[in-house]
Amino acid sequence: MRYVGKALRTLEGEIMALHRTSGRLSARSHRRRPLKMHAGLVVAALRHTETRIDVDPTSLSELAAMVMTIGERATAGRIGALLDTTHFPEGLTPARDWDFLRLPAAAVLIAAVAVCASLLHLPKDSNTYVIGGSAVVVLTLLYGRRVRQFLDLLGVLGGP
Template sequence: MRGMLRARGRKAADEAITKLNGDLEELGLLPASRRLRVAIRARYYISPMAQLTIELPAGLLTVLWLDAIATTWLKGRLWPPLAPFAQVPIEGWKALRSGNFDTASETLTASILAPVVAAVIFLSLWVAPLVVAAATTAGRGLSLSRSTRMATRFRSISLIATAVSQCARAEGAGWRQRPKKHRRVARALARVEDEIMRLHRTSGYVTPLSHRKRHLKDHAGLVVAALRRAEARIDTEGDAALAPLAALLMTIADRIAEGRIGALLDDLPADLTPARDREPLRLAVAAILVAACAVGVAFLPMPEGTDVYVIGGCGIVILAVLYGRRVHQLLDVLNVIRGV
């Protein structure tokens, strides 16, 4: 089974490479470089069965964590493992009021350690497994699967190949289909721009607190601005601007495959204004909306245990509205909003 799935992945990678080279030939550009072909093969390395075995534990842990949070905060009941620690300061206060100072001293001393023990239990049993599960599904640095890490690392190259394909389709389109094809080019470029702005998080080259992230963010903003300027030439030059736009995309893809995410393009114009990364704003809006849904669901007369699934469904709908077709890549954001 494993060999069959890997053979299917190799076949999909070969088809993607052949399609990309055909699109480049239609646009009059050189075929994909060797390093780019290797990156595309790495993108298709993960098998459907591996993805399923990764996402099922992550989904199960998320449901269990939501049930604990809903029981503790929304319904006003204390999570059972934390109940003994919450009783320690209460018993100490009762002993102090009754005049039993020795018992009160011992109990209150233990109450100082109770929050620390409770925090260790909560972090080790709930937060840590969910962080690892979300990172594995998203292919981040803490991922337990090399397949998902490689798929995330080269996801931008796959999106660039899609954008190049849309450019090739638009160049040969008739006047009736031209507006539709140009809209598809715009949508494909929007997804590429979002991925470029996230390279400092998804490339795997930079640690979360690295000082290099600021430079990478600024450079990514300039690259996105250059792409938008090249795209805007379609309105003045027509189909003649599609080939240079595709060449620009291929340069970016080669640099990503090479690992030079801080030099995606050379000789950027000095008058470019860096594009802004709107990911934090989207995340903040999603967090506010999910929290509002959780509060609203708490007041609805619903059967026991169904509120967890309603809140999760609302979160997925909110992410779908904010992120569009990228929602399947960003479901880990929902875990972050929920507290991971």
């Protein structure tokens, strides 16, 4: 069941990013808001079904069917109809996408580490290593397995 949970977290991230990564919308499209809302509802429905697995084991087959439907429709380009409304229980609130806050949070935390490192009066060459190592830790905490995508930022911090 732990593997199912991890796989669903990965899928949730992909669903929440579909409006950005599908290549179907411009950056300022008026269609983004409804697509983000639908993605949030789909993620909330997946989470709702996942929570029922421990109570009703047949929910696992329902969850698998939902994932298959999402995959088929995403492949067909139907990112605004990943699931039918019958999958959304009454009172379901859309999940929020907090991914847009991670990069600014990483920048602020890394800058704070850089300031703290300079205040510690460490030996001249060690500041770069302390800041770089701390940046790897901060990015790993914020991004988990996706940290490899953002390690290019360290080249900027390290200088020429």
